[in-house]
Amino acid sequence: MYRYDDIDREFLADRSAEFRDQVNRRLAGELTEDQFKPLRLMNGLYLQLHAYMLRIAIPYGSMDSRQLRKLAWIARKYDKGYGHFTTRTNLQFHWIKLADTPDILDHLASVDMHAIQTSGNCIRNTTADPYAGATPEEVDDPRVWSEAIRQWSSLHPEFSYLPRKFKIAITAAPKDRTAARVHDIGLAIKRNRKGDLGFEVMVGGGLGATPHVGPTIREFLPAEQLLSYLEAILRVYNRLGRRDNRTKARIKILVASLGAEEFGRQVEAEWAAIGAGSDLPAGEMARIRAAFATKTFETLPERSESFEVAKSADPAFARFVRNNVKAHRAPGYAIVEISLKAIGETPGDASADQMEVIADLGERYGQDDIRVTHEQNIVLPHVKLDDLPAVHAALAKAGLATPNINLISDIIACPGLDYCALANARAIPVAQHIAERFANQDRAELIGELKIKISGCINACGHHHVGHIGILGVDKKGEEFYQLTLGGSGAEDASVGKVLGPALPANRVAEAIDAMVDVYLSQRQTGERFLDTLRRTGPAPFKEAVYADAH
Amino acid sequence: MRALTANRLSDGEVVFWSQGRWVERFAEAQLFADEAAAAAEAAEGHAKTETKVVVEPYLIDLVESEGLWAPLSYRERIRALGPTNHPFHGKQSEGGAVIEALQHASGAARSKGRVDLIRRK
Ligand code: SF4
Numbered sequence: 319m320y321r322y323d324d325i326d327r328e329f330l331a332d333r334s335a336e337f338r339d340q341v342n343r344r345l346a347g348e349l350t351e352d353q354f355k356p357l358r359l360m361n362g363l364y365l366q367l368h369a370y371m372l373r374i375a376i377p378y379g380s381m382d383s384r385q386l387r388k389l390a391w392i393a394r395k396y397d398k399g400y401g402h403f404t405t406r407t408n409l410q411f412h413w414i415k416l417a418d419t420p421d422i423l424d425h426l427a428s429v430d431m432h433a434i435q436t437s438g439n440c441i442r443n444t445t446a447d448p449y450a451g452a453t454p455e456e457v458d459d460p461r462v463w464s465e466a467i468r469q470w471s472s473l474h475p476e477f478s479y480l481p482r483k484f485k486i487a488i489t490a491a492p493k494d495r496t497a498a499r500v501h502d503i504g505l506a507i508k509r510n511r512k513g514d515l516g517f518e519v520m521v522g523g524g525l526g527a528t529p530h531v532g533p534t535i536r537e538f539l540p541a542e543q544l545l546s547y548l549e550a551i552l553r554v555y556n557r558l559g560r561r562d563n564r565t566k567a568r569i570k571i572l573v574a575s576l577g578a579e580e581f582g583r584q585v586e587a588e589w590a591a592i593g594a595g596s597d598l599p600a601g602e603m604a605r606i607r608a609a610f611a612t613k614t615f616e617t618l619p620e621r622s623e624s625f626e627v628a629k630s631a632d633p634a635f636a637r638f639v640r641n642n643v644k645a646h647r648a649p650g651y652a653i654v655e656i657s658l659k660a661i662g663e664t665p666g667d668a669s670a671d672q673m674e675v676i677a678d679l680g681e682r683y684g685q686d687d688i689r690v691t692h693e694q695n696i697v698l699p700h701v702k703l704d705d706l707p708a709v710h711a712a713l714a715k716a717g718l719a720t721p722n723i724n725l726i727s728d729i730i731a732c733p734g735l736d737y738c739a740l741a742n743a744r745a746i747p748v749a750q751h752i753a754e755r756f757a758n759q760d761r762a763e764l765i766g767e768l769k770i771k772i773s774g775c776i777n778a779c780g781h782h783h784v785g786h787i788g789i790l791g792v793d794k795k796g797e798e799f800y801q802l803t804l805g806g807s808g809a810e811d812a813s814v815g816k817v818l819g820p821a822l823p824a825n826r827v828a829e830a831i832d833a834m835v836d837v838y839l840s841q842r843q844t845g846e847r848f849l850d851t852l853r854r855t856g857p858a859p860f861k862e863a864v865y866a867d868a869h
Numbered sequence: 870m871r872a873l874t875a876n877r878l879s880d881g882e883v884v885f886w887s888q889g890r891w892v893e894r895f896a897e898a899q900l901f902a903d904e905a906a907a908a909a910e911a912a913e914g915h916a917k918t919e920t921k922v923v924v925e926p927y928l929i930d931l932v933e934s935e936g937l938w939a940p941l942s943y944r945e946r947i948r949a950l951g952p953t954n955h956p957f958h959g960k961q962s963e964g965g966a967v968i969e970a971l972q973h974a975s976g977a978a979r980s981k982g983r984v985d986l987i988r989r990k
Pocket residue numbers: 732733734735738739740741742773774775776777778779780
């Protein structure tokens with residue numbers, strides 16, 4: 319994992335001291351709220367319904383046990399003993415006091431963490447495949463490139479005041495676990511026929527009020543030219559983005575209005591003008607790569623007897639393995655997904671105790687490597703098969719062994735009206751009701767992969783547009799209603815869901831999901847996921863089931 | 870009936886205006902009758918000058934609930950209670966008749982707080 323050097327540390331200390339001074343001046347009345355608000359947002363501090371919210375960057379969702387333990391400690395000391403992992407693989411604390419924030423930033427800096435660029439019209443945290451360095455399908459380690467982007471984009475003066483916020487994702491395997499096509503820039507690492515490393519570059523994806531799946535503007539960009547090409551994209555955006563209209567200011571609107579071809583042409587022209595001077599020197603790239611040097615894995619047999627024995631002896635463990643354990647590239651190892659979607663709990667929340675359990679397990683059994691997924695779960699990417707029974711037992715004891723990864727109860731939900739000042743409606747209780755309705759794990763497994771995503775308003779932090787079933791909270795004269803969308807996907811087969819029909823009151827959402835699941839189960843053909851059946855049949859039978867009693 | 874609310878600058882706590890000071894409990898909030906619109910607006914005007922104490926004060930409409938008053942908008946009820954996913958977090962943890970009246974209140978309206986926030990963005 320990448321370690322900060324002295325310059326990074328000094329910089330964070332300065333930044334934190336600067337914010338301490340700004341907070342003091344605000345509390346003393348020397349700064350007005352209008353002057354102070356942009357300053358606190360630059361440090362990830364929002365004012366929400368009940369308190370301040372601090373959003374902490376977890377670069378490309380990757381951290382170690384020391385960092386996670388510090389987050390747990392902050393949760394206990396300064397919050398109410400928990401934190402919320404977000405779809406941007408960041409962590410939010412929802413009960414923060416302004417006056418405490420400078421101290422919190424110092425504590426974060428002590429473990430090389432901060433909240434810079436978690437808000438504002440700048441380049442935000444890059445999303446990377448949470449299975450980086452572990453999945454056998456990987457073309458190259460996306461963390462190397464994400465770290466290069468992090469260093470390049472951190473406080474980049476040219477890109478600190480973009481027309482709007484800007485999000486980049488890097489997927490490094492054919493299976494996209496980053497929702498790359500709905501980011502401002504999605505990068506897919508590839509090799510060309512000659513075996514050279516490069517990126518497919520997709521630009522202009524995004525969610526929000528006008529969702530777009532990003533078109534590819536370049537099929538193959540030589541990897542070492544990544545930064546100059548990104549610079550060219552951002553320059554075109556900086557120049558032509560709609561600063562005059564906030565709702566049209568994201569790059570997706572620019573790409574859609576120019577057309578992908580013309581946008582791509584302008585980027586290529588800009589790129590030619592920039593030249594190679596903006597690319598990272600090979601030596602620097604090698605330095606970053608060395609920080610992610612391949613872990614040394616023990617030479618183990620493919621098959622672990624103790625693991626097989628535990629699986630046949632303990633059905634709960636076997637179920638966990640079926641759903642939460644994924645293939646690793648090293649024989650005798652596995653990737654473990656820890657679901658933060660315990661039935662009836664808040665999606666993405668982890669208590670301080672749970673964070674410590676995960677930190678301990680990561681340190682003891684997982685090469686001290688911990689990842690956050692954009693689906694609000696945690697990954698231990700390198701666990702020996704031999705150790706899986708012990709890891710499972712410890713997770714179960716901490717309420718962290720819910721075997722539902724990718725199943726119907728593995729729901730994304732934004733904080734919604736329970737916390738967020740912008741929300742129309744709550745998202746968390748809707749997720750809880752649905753999960754409770756499908757608490758029976760046999761049934762959930764029978765249904766198979768089904769991604770439900772819930773947002774409390776059109777800002778779409780809960781990615782509802784790309785849910786197989788999306789749920790959007792809307793405000794009908796002040797009452798919470800929920801609009802369903804069907805057929806979205808954030809994966810490699812990305813698509814934007816279509817609105818099913820009139821919005822439903824809160825108490826009808828879970829039953830509507832149930833009705834659609836019944837349609838799927840009765841209509842599915844062998845091997846079809848919910849999404850596949852829906853794509854084959856179209857929405858009509860689902861719509862009929864949901865609105866049957868309205869006729 | 871209306872009340873005046875804001876978030877406290879130092880910690881973000883939801884506060885209500887009560888006879889010249891800010892209180893944390895909705896139960897202690899000063900209630901402004903519809904006939905006393907001038908008094909409500911004067912309080913709001915004064916609150917806007919208290920920039921070292923609170924952020925973004927605004928008036929909220931109230932509705933009767935179980936013989937008591939509760940915010941009309943659901944958003945404002947959540948502010949006055951705390952998040953529904955953690956019943957022991959926020960003001961609701963104290964319990965009591967006013968809290969229950971808020972929890973049982975019905976009625977709906979757009980929240981001025983949210984409308985203002987979106988307009989300012
Ligand atoms: S989608 Fe809306 S309600 Fe949900 S977190 Fe984002 S802004 Fe808040």
